[in-house]
Amino acid sequence: MPKDTFYNLAEEKRMKIYGAALDEFSNHPFKQASVNRIVKNAGIAKGSFYQYFKDKKDLYKYLIDEIYKKKITYLTPTMKNPFDMNFFDLLRDIYASGLKFAKDNPQLAKIGYHMLRDSGQEVFNEVIDEKKGEGIQIYKQILELGIKRGDIRSDINLDMSAYFLFQLGNSLSNDFIEFFDTGEEKQVFNLVEGMIEMLKSGIGKK
Amino acid sequence: MPKDTFYNLAEEKRMKIYGAALDEFSNHPFKQASVNRIVKNAGIAKGSFYQYFKDKKDLYKYLIDEIYKKKITYLTPTMKNPFDMNFFDLLRDIYASGLKFAKDNPQLAKIGYHMLRDSGQEVFNEVIDEKKGEGIQIYKQILELGIKRGDIRSDINLDMSAYFLFQLGNSLSNDFIEFFDTGEEKQVFNLVEGMIEMLKSGIGKK
DNA sequence: CTACCTTGTGACCGCCAAGTCATTTTATAG
DNA sequence: CTATAAAATGACTTGGCGGTCACAAGGTAG
Numbered sequence: 001m002p003k004d005t006f007y008n009l010a011e012e013k014r015m016k017i018y019g020a021a022l023d024e025f026s027n028h029p030f031k032q033a034s035v036n037r038i039v040k041n042a043g044i045a046k047g048s049f050y051q052y053f054k055d056k057k058d059l060y061k062y063l064i065d066e067i068y069k070k071k072i073t074y075l076t077p078t079m080k081n082p083f084d085m086n087f088f089d090l091l092r093d094i095y096a097s098g099l100k101f102a103k104d105n106p107q108l109a110k111i112g113y114h115m116l117r118d119s120g121q122e123v124f125n126e127v128i129d130e131k132k133g134e135g136i137q138i139y140k141q142i143l144e145l146g147i148k149r150g151d152i153r154s155d156i157n158l159d160m161s162a163y164f165l166f167q168l169g170n171s172l173s174n175d176f177i178e179f180f181d182t183g184e185e186k187q188v189f190n191l192v193e194g195m196i197e198m199l200k201s202g203i204g205k206k
Numbered sequence: 207m208p209k210d211t212f213y214n215l216a217e218e219k220r221m222k223i224y225g226a227a228l229d230e231f232s233n234h235p236f237k238q239a240s241v242n243r244i245v246k247n248a249g250i251a252k253g254s255f256y257q258y259f260k261d262k263k264d265l266y267k268y269l270i271d272e273i274y275k276k277k278i279t280y281l282t283p284t285m286k287n288p289f290d291m292n293f294f295d296l297l298r299d300i301y302a303s304g305l306k307f308a309k310d311n312p313q314l315a316k317i318g319y320h321m322l323r324d325s326g327q328e329v330f331n332e333v334i335d336e337k338k339g340e341g342i343q344i345y346k347q348i349l350e351l352g353i354k355r356g357d358i359r360s361d362i363n364l365d366m367s368a369y370f371l372f373q374l375g376n377s378l379s380n381d382f383i384e385f386f387d388t389g390e391e392k393q394v395f396n397l398v399e400g401m402i403e404m405l406k407s408g409i410g411k412k
Numbered sequence: 413c414t415a416c417c418t419t420g421t422g423a424c425c426g427c428c429a430a431g432t433c434a435t436t437t438t439a440t441a442g
Numbered sequence: 443c444t445a446t447a448a449a450a451t452g453a454c455t456t457g458g459c460g461g462t463c464a465c466a467a468g469g470t471a472g
Contacts, residue, residue: 005449031238035430045451050431117323157393160385164397167377175373179366187363191370211419241460251421256461413472420467429458437450442443 002062006052017042017052021059026110029118030060064115064131067108074101087146092196094142095169099188102173103180113174139165168195208268212258223248223258227265232316235324236266270321270337273314280307293352298402300348301375305394308379309386319380345371374401 006014020042024033035056039049053059074097082090102109119128140162146152172192179188212220226248230239241262245255259265280303288296308315325334346368352358378398385394 008449029235034428036428046431046453047433047451048449051449051451056430157390157397160382160390160393160397163381163385167381171373171377175369176366179369184363184366187366191363191366214419240458242458252423252461253421253463254419257419262460415472416470418467418469421463421465423463425460425462427459430456432455433451433453435451435453437448439446439448441446 001058002053003051009052013044017044021063022107022111025060025063025114026107029114030056031118033060063111064128067112068131070105070108071098071101071112074098082142082145087142087149087151088196088200090142090146091165091199092192095172095192095195096189098169098173099176099192102177103185106177109173109177113170116170116174136162136166139163139169207264208259209257215258219250223250227269228313228317231266231269231320232313235320236262237324239266269317270334273311273318274337276311276314277304277307280304288348288351293348293355293357294402294406296348296352297371297405298398301378301398301401302395304375304379305382305398308383309391312383312386315379315383319376322376322380342368342372345369345375 006017009017017038020038023041024038028034033056035049036046038059039046053062076093076097078085079090079093079097085093115128116132119132140158143152143156143158143161143165147154172188172195176188176191179185212223215223223244226244229247230244234240239262241255242252244265245252248255259268282299282303284291285296285299285303291299321334322338325338346364349358349362349364349368349371353360378394378401382394382397385391
């Protein structure tokens with residue numbers, strides 16, 4: 001929801017602002033993110049910022065949207081036909097895609113990280129809580145699907161399990177980023193495998 | 207590390223300040239926590255606050271310390287002899303004690319939650335990062351112990367597994383608090399059981 | 413009653429934040 | 443070249459923050 005003036009900007013200038021915004025919001029939660037720093041790093045005047053965006057939240061929503069769009073591109077085609085897949089294979093693919101996204105776009109991933117943490121807080125939730133709710137909802141749906149398919153037990157607590165899978169996925173993407181730097185990438189992906197194995201034996205049909 | 211003037215305060219007044227501080231720090235991360243709000247809610251003058259504490263960080267460290275002390279009281283005697291216990295039994299007890307702590311002291315738990323999230327950020331880590339490091343270290347130790355005892359496979363990545371167990375424990379205590387309100391307490395504790403079962407099959411010796 | 417010391421106080425300082433706006437600069441069109 | 447519209451600017455307003463300090467109030471001892 002930036003204004004037209006923003007989209008009309010020359011590519012280079014627009015990207016510089018975008019980059020500065022990523023820098024800021026990936027290193028600070030919303031409330032602590034500073035428009036002053038963004039404009040300084042983007043090399044534009046404070047007033048210009050408000051020609052492009054209604055306010056700080058406006059820019060933030062825009063970024064969240066971009067993240068969302070980008071993240072979706074990481075879902076493989078097979079994932080879009082969840083009916084044909086075994087629950088655990090599907091889950092593994094989802095987690096792996098999240099990890100890959102975080103690896104390729106560490107800044108975007110960090111913004112997502114802060115986003116989820118800001119979620120509980122404040123009045124400002126509108127956008128965020130919605131996105132979070134959607135995320136949990138998706139896991140709930142694939143759990144239901146898994147039950148119908150007979151992949152997993154039917155006596156599990158749906159809400160709690162969905163919440164758990166959601167947290168686990170985010171933990172993988174956000175918290176295990178540190179291990180990418182240390183060249184333990186393969187092990188992180190192995191972790192996903194191990195995790196799926198665990199889940200299988202834990203809530204899989206015996 | 208509050209000043210003597212704080213400890214000399216009448217019980218009632220001291221507790222009112224303590225309560226106001228808990229309120230503030232359980233609802234805001236450190237940077238966003240406001241001394242102004244604390245003094246207003248505690249019914250004391252701004253200047254008085256600085257008679258009791260050197261600065262905001264001083265109060266915060268004090269709270270962290272209190273949390274730490276309180277949390278330790280939740281560890282059962284058996285847990286203090288980890289050598290005699292099976293790794294998974296030990297882990298279950300640790301998680302369960304953390305959950306019980308969070309249930310009995312939701313405000314303290316929330317402060318801990320914010321603490322861990324603040325950890326990555328800023329210069330201010332000194333105290334926090336130390337506590338976090340200690341936590342991970344403990345899991346690493348019990349993992350090593352578990353390997354020696356033959357409870358778990360020896361080919362796991364120690365650092366990553368320790369990190370994972372740490373995150374999982376915190377996730378249980380902090381994120382699943384919401385399910386306590388909805389009367390799903392038993393299910394949360396069942397979740398711990400299930401989780402342990404999962405881990406057992408996942409990294410347990412076959 | 414006085415002198416002294418501890419504790420309590422809130423106006424005040426400097427800083428940084430988000431957002432505004434009168435003015436200037438630049439681009440466009442006739 | 444001129445007139446008009448669009449975009450860029452940074453000084454400014456308002457407000458909250460952490461922290462200070464000169465002073466007032468209260469307690470205690472001689």
